[in-house]
Amino acid sequence: MTDTTAVDTTAMDTSAVNATAVEADLIVVGGGPAGCAAAVMAAGLGMRSVLVDPGEALCRTLERIPVLGNVLGFSTGPALAAAITADVARSDLCRVELGRRAVRIGAYEDRVEVVTVPMEASGSGLLLTAPYAVVATGVGPLRPEDVGWIDGGEGLALPPLWEADPAALTGRTALVLGADRPLGTLLRAHPGLDSRFIVACPPGDAYKAEEIAEDPRVELVPVRHLTLAPRLPGEPPVPKAPPVPEAPLTAEAPPTAEMPLTAEVLTVDGGRRTLTGHRGFRNLGSGPTPPGGDLSADASGYCPPSRQHPRVFTAGDLRSARFQRIATAMGSGSEAALSAYYASRDLPTEATDDVSPRA
Numbered sequence: 001m002t003d004t005t006a007v008d009t010t011a012m013d014t015s016a017v018n019a020t021a022v023e024a025d026l027i028v029v030g031g032g033p034a035g036c037a038a039a040v041m042a043a044g045l046g047m048r049s050v051l052v053d054p055g056e057a058l059c060r061t062l063e064r065i066p067v068l069g070n071v072l073g074f075s076t077g078p079a080l081a082a083a084i085t086a087d088v089a090r091s092d093l094c095r096v097e098l099g100r101r102a103v104r105i106g107a108y109e110d111r112v113e114v115v116t117v118p119m120e121a122s123g124s125g126l127l128l129t130a131p132y133a134v135v136a137t138g139v140g141p142l143r144p145e146d147v148g149w150i151d152g153g154e155g156l157a158l159p160p161l162w163e164a165d166p167a168a169l170t171g172r173t174a175l176v177l178g179a180d181r182p183l184g185t186l187l188r189a190h191p192g193l194d195s196r197f198i199v200a201c202p203p204g205d206a207y208k209a210e211e212i213a214e215d216p217r218v219e220l221v222p223v224r225h226l227t228l229a230p231r232l233p234g235e236p237p238v239p240k241a242p243p244v245p246e247a248p249l250t251a252e253a254p255p256t257a258e259m260p261l262t263a264e265v266l267t268v269d270g271g272r273r274t275l276t277g278h279r280g281f282r283n284l285g286s287g288p289t290p291p292g293g294d295l296s297a298d299a300s301g302y303c304p305p306s307r308q309h310p311r312v313f314t315a316g317d318l319r320s321a322r323f324q325r326i327a328t329a330m331g332s333g334s335e336a337a338l339s340a341y342y343a344s345r346d347l348p349t350e351a352t353d354d355v356s357p358r359a
């Protein structure tokens with residue numbers, strides 16, 4: 001891998017970026033399981049890669065997963081993140097650039113260029129150039145204003161559910177907007193948590209709600225529409241959560257400040273209800289977060305590999321609203337690096353007519 005200052009930047013406007021140029025065989029954008037798997041696979045194939053991520057560490061998404069039940073060999077996200085980080089560090093051919101965000105991808109006939117900017121004002125940008133790029137920037141949490149079934153609540157900064165402090169929820173009712181996976185993760189990780197979860201979710205979330213529907217702490221409220229309203233001072237207090245069968249996490253609820261939330265809902269069977277919680281959380285799922293430039297998105301904003309420039313391979317959660325799992329992210333990242341390797345040697349990855357089937 002070489003640092004140079006003489007790179008052809010005519011095709012892309014990089015004037016706003018004070019960038020050092022870095023060349024490699026493969027650029028990897030995003031340091032989650034998909035991007036790390038791509039970098040490690042590339043190293044195994046003798047390809048020099050440069051991996052860029054805005055975080056201070058790799059695989060930060062995995063740090064939010066206290067219990068893992070579907071990844072071979074690992075039972076927690078942090079343990080997997082540590083193992084992946086160690087594997088990437090061992091890959092001499094992979095240069096990791098943390099604290100930098102890719103802002104633009106340019107795909108040309110002979111190369112890919114990626115403009116990165118530093119997360120800190122004192123840092124410097126990099127202009128990455130390589131024959132191929134793997135883009136695996138994952139997804140970001142949706143906010144109430146991003147979904148059509150929620151109105152109101154302007155100015156309400158609802159935290160995502162994965163940020164919830166279980167100890168602060170003890171003996172409390174949480175009003176949760178949406179039935180996305182983090183709720184199942186929270187309930188599995190804290191089977192003794194003495195809390196009540198009122199979960200308002202649209203019909204489209206029904207398949208996600210299956211894994212939590214039987215939990216006695218959960219009340220699922222299928223809704224057509226929900227209007228958010230902050231609770232006003234002087235309103236009657238939220239009733240204490242009814243007891244649940246399992247032992248509480250802590251003996252007493254800690255004296256933390258409450259941020260009550262009230263919502264008026266139209267249920268799927270046409271009824272009207274007022275839902276109230278001591279705390280409100282958003283758990284609305286996620287949307288793709290591609291960098292700008294030459295990535296092609298489908299109608300939902302995801303970037304399937306089949307739609308991309310021949311020199312750009314997308315991997316992980318960025319590909320589709322489906323298959324958003326760690327194992328599939330790692331598999332697709334590995335496959336993306338292999339695809340770049342075969343492309344660099346003009347080797348087809350699909351069977352051609354002149355290959356006879358085995359007898």
Ligand SMILES: Cc1cc2nc3c(=O)[nH]c(=O)nc-3n(C[C@H](O)[C@H](O)[C@H](O)COP(=O)(O)OP(=O)(O)OC[C@H]3O[C@@H](n4cnc5c(N)ncnc54)[C@H](O)[C@@H]3O)c2cc1C
Pocket residue numbers: 029030031032033034035052053054055058059060061062064065067068069070100101102103136137138139162181182185289290291315316317318323324325326327329
């Ligand atoms: C709370 C929670 C619980 C989950 N539980 C499970 C589970 O139990 N089992 C399971 O299989 N899956 C689970 N998942 C899903 C799993 O975490 C994802 O499928 C997986 O992390 C996807 O990997 P990825 O590399 O595609 O994306 P990510 O892990 O999201 O990584 C993307 C990376 O790209 C970086 N990035 C973003 N934008 C840019 C940019 N412009 N430039 C450079 N880098 C960028 C991000 O900083 C991030 O590090 C869970 C997810 C959450 C949030």
